[in-house]
Amino acid sequence: MTEYKREANKLRIDKLKYNFDQGARPNRYYVQFECPALGITDSTVPGGFGVRCINATLPGRQLEATDSSTYGPLIKHPFNVSNDGQEVQFTFACDSGFADRFVIEAWQSTIYAPQGDNFDADESLGSSAHPMFNYYKSYVGTVTIYTLTQSGRPSLVYTLHEAFPISFAPQQLAYESSNQIMTFECTFAFRTFDTFYDNPPNSTLLNRGSRFINALLGLKNLRKGGNKANDRLQKFADRLSKLSGILGVESGGGQPDTTPDITPRGGGSPSF
Secondary structure: OOHHHHHHHHHHHHHHHHHOOOOOOOOOEEEEEEEHHHOEOOOOOOOOOOOOEEEEOOOOOEEEEEEEOOOOOOEEEEEEEEOHHHEEEEEEEOOOOOHHHHHHHHHHHHHHOOOOOOOOOOOOOOOOOOOOOOOHHHOOEEEEEEEEOOOOOEEEEEEEEEEEEEEEOOOOOOOOOOOOOOEEEEEEEOOEEEEEEOOOOOOHHHHHHHHHHHHHHOOHHHHHHHHHHHHHHHHHHHHHHHHHHHOOOOOOOOOOOOOOOOOOOOOOOOOO
């Protein structure tokens, strides 16, 4: 390798280090489970429903496409949006009273064993042996997953809409596991999800580029290219402005403080 290439590689590595922060950590997160219709909130479980969630999954998203072609190579046409099978897994560390499992199992039981005046009073119905399913809107809730920076500030926030516990896994018991804490795994179904980036990438270049385009649009000599040149530049400026909006950047370059209130019970930063 020549001296020039070695120096170029060193500059690239130095630039990467300069532009990279401490990085996103998979153990910096917090989960909230809510179902207002059933009265399930973050305070339903002592200490907080979700505070003992030791594993969580951020679902992905895929475009389902069909192949078509009138001639030449195939063209893929998207026709549907898939959200990882609309299921996500969570694992809880169990306290001695199985508080999190109790709430999730009770939540699930209201789906197939509803209670109330609108349902048959026959006790033989509405059980795991003879299920009678509740109305959809009466048991779906919301799951919010916050990924956190090293300082405890939300960064990427997932909101799972119309979520409910669809299954929970068996738990193993063993005499030799005296020094281990039991865990509880469950799967939530959901309809769709939204993502929100509370701490978007530095958009200085976007703002700088936007100001440059706006300056060009104001130049009279730009009109020498005719309306087409103006239109192309204006479209690019609109796209740049839209991208800035997606990243949550104000026209002046500042970012509004939209931090959700996820202060843990007892105050202070979450400990994981």
